[in-house]
Amino acid sequence: MTQASGESKTDIQNVEESKTVQLLATGLLEMYEPPLVTINTHLKELTEKQDALADVATNKETLSTISKTGRTGREGSYKASC
Numbered sequence: 001m002t003q004a005s006g007e008s009k010t011d012i013q014n015v016e017e018s019k020t021v022q023l024l025a026t027g028l029l030e031m032y033e034p035p036l037v038t039i040n041t042h043l044k045e046l047t048e049k050q051d052a053l054a055d056v057a058t059n060k061e062t063l064s065t066i067s068k069t070g071r072t073g074r075e076g077s078y079k080a081s082c
Helices: 002-032 036-069 077-081
Strands: none
Touching: none
């Protein structure tokens, strides 16, 4: 019976060690894993920056089109008046 009680102590120790390792792993994940609110905030900021860049690109394209066609919308009218 000594052997059986020794095995059960080992089994109990293994179970306790396993629980301890799981708790430590959970704690580490909580420390290093950003909360969902932080992720959502970063995504919102990135989306806003992307929208701003898209607006800048659209404005540049519009300005480029205006400068090519002149303010009257007729191509070459600016050059002809100079």
